[in-house]
Amino acid sequence: MDHSQTKQQKPVAPIAFDNSYARLPAHFHAAAVPTPVSEPWLIKFNRPLAEELGLDADALERDGAAIFSGNVIPEGAEPLGMAYAGHQFGQFVPLLGDGRAILLGEVIDSNGKRRDIQLKGAGKTPYSRRGDGRAALGPVLREYIVSEAMFALGIPATRALAAVVTGEPVYRERVLPGGVITRVAASHIRVGTFQFLAARGDTDGLKVLADYVIDRHYPDIKGHERPYLALVEAAIERQASLIARWLCVGFIHGVMNTDNCAISGETIDFGPCAFLDAYDPAKVFSSIDRGGRYAYASQPAIGQWNMARFAETLLPLLDAEASEAVNLANDAIAGYGARFQAHWLAGMKAKIGLQTEEDGDLDLVQGLLNAMHRNEADFTLTFRRLCDAAEGSAGDGPLRELFANAADIDAWLSAWRERTGREPLSDAQTAAAMRTVNPAFIPRNHRIEQAIRAAEDDGDFSLFEALNDVLAKPYEDQPKFAAYAAPPQPSEEVLKTFCGT
Incomplete structure (x- = not known):
């Protein structure tokens, strides 16, 4: 790694900022200047994303350590921390805000979409309270x-533009190397952003924020007879779709507080997140989720709960009559379950090769999940090997190996083949379609931990690089990386993940 880039004092990479959030009322945010670090160096730069954002990728690759560490503020940036509140594990906190994240500004990407560029771990903000504003590597x-x-994987999420080592330690349970990630998002507006204003009785501010969100994220509902009700319904639709996609790949967010629920419908804040190995609907990895509030199968209900909190903030805008506003909000929230179920069932049917609709499809899907749970079968491998079984019974062997009681999966396979026999596609076509929705590779928890340990303990980023390369093509077999598809050995299993703050 070329450490000479740390000497760069004046970046030559122009960024065409257009900072609309900074133009919102002053109490929505607070100026927050990154704290310089001693010896930053760029360990990862996402060149394709930079090009999509319309940035000078060559200049950033050469000089980016200074910008992505916060040592140099690019011309046109207006660094700020965003104010927000939030329910944290069900308990309302009226003021949280960006304690270790600083929004540099916004750009318009090559598709005409407005995107935030944010530094995370770049030092204290007015919302840091007793924190240091830093992030460990x-x-x-x-x-x-x-x-x-x-x-x-095709799931809406914030993106990573760059990762930097700061050259300075951070102090947690032990001394760790510091880092900064540059995060890109459709926006960083959360349910908690609305809660911050609602908690202060700031109805005018809520209207300003709601109008801004409609303009930025939901322009199709402009001119709607009830635009704020339409906003609630549109946000519900995106959350229901997003969480259904999480479940279809075995993702557990780990900390679905309302301040981690993005109004844009993107996955945001990858703290104690993890992916299922053995299928268990009650599985929890997060060390701070002691009651299982955000367990794998609890996520859909929490999504509805979060959307109910969002709707509450907009009650003054839904109708002048309070009781009518509550009725409108309740009706919208009541529709969440059907929306989620439709998205989830469609996703799960695609995973088992079904395109048409029959009454028993839900039972067939649930039957497989039940068998997987009883046998502690690996979630990702089960569905990927089912793709091979779709081509004929000769592919059943590797799938059966995942089940302690092979008779359990044999009985299901018999019912499944009877059902898929009524599908219009050939076996080969069905298998090919299934491989586009059943990944061969996911970010296995033990692989992430191995990459982190090598980087933190030895300064070795080769595992981090390799893992990123493999995961960039999750639906391809990549035979030379077959080991990355394997679940952990007992000694490698990750039982707890941590927030990292």
């Missing part, structure tokens, strides 16, 4: 790996 690497993997 491990959480930076985890967010980079998982956010980019989610993008490759």
Whole structure:
């Protein structure tokens, strides 16, 4: 790694900022200047994303350590921390805000979409309270790996533009190397952003924010007879779709607080997140989720709960009559379950090769999940090997090996083949379609931990690089990387993941 880039004092990479959030009322945010670090160096730069954002990728690759560490503020940036509140594990906190994240500004990408560019771990903000505003290298690497993997899986998520080592320690349970991640998002507006204003009785501010969100994220509902009700319904639709996609790849967010629920419908904040190995609907990895509030199968209900909190903030805008506003909000929230179920069932049917609709399809899907749970079968491998079984019974062997009681999966396979026999596609076509929705590779928890340990303990980023390369093509077999598809050995299993703050 070329450390000479740390000497760069004046970046030559112009960024065409257009900072609309900074133009919102002053109490929505606070100026927050990154704290310089001693010896930053760029360990990862997402060149394709930079090009998509319309940035000078060559200049950033050469000089980016200074910008992505926060040592140099690019011309046109207006660094700020965003104010927000939030329910944290069900308990409302009226003021949280960006304690270790600084929004540099916004750009218009090559598709005409407005995108935030934010530094995470770049020092204290007015919302840091007793925190140091810094991030350890491990959480930076985890967010980079998982956010980019989610993008490759086709799931809406914030992106990672760059990762930097600061050259300075951070102090947690032990001394760790510091890092900064540059995060890109459709926006960083959360349910908690609305809660911050609602908690202060700021109805005018809520209207300004709601109008801004409609303009930025939901322009199709402009001119709607009830635009704020339409906003609630549109946000519900995106959350229901997003969480259904999480479940279809075995993703557990780990900390679905309302301040981690993006109004844009993107996955945001990859702290104690993890992916299922053995299928268990009650599985929890997060060390701070002691009651299982955000367990794998609890996520759909929490999504509805979060959307109910969002709707509450907009009650003054839904109708002048309070009781009518509550009725409108309740009706919208009541529709969440059907929306989620439709998205989830469609996703799961695609995973088992079904395109048409029959009454027993839900039972067939649930039957497989039940068999997987009883046998502690690996979630990702089960569905990937089912793709081979779709081509004929000769492919059943590797699938059966995942089940302690092979008779359990044999009985299901018999019912499944009877059902798929009524599908219009050939076996080969069905298998090919299934391989586009059943990944061969996910960010296995033990692989992430191995990459973090090597980087933190030895300064070795080769495992981090290799893991990113593999996960960029999750639906391809990649035989030379077959080991990355394997679940952990007992000694490698990750039982707990940590927030990293």
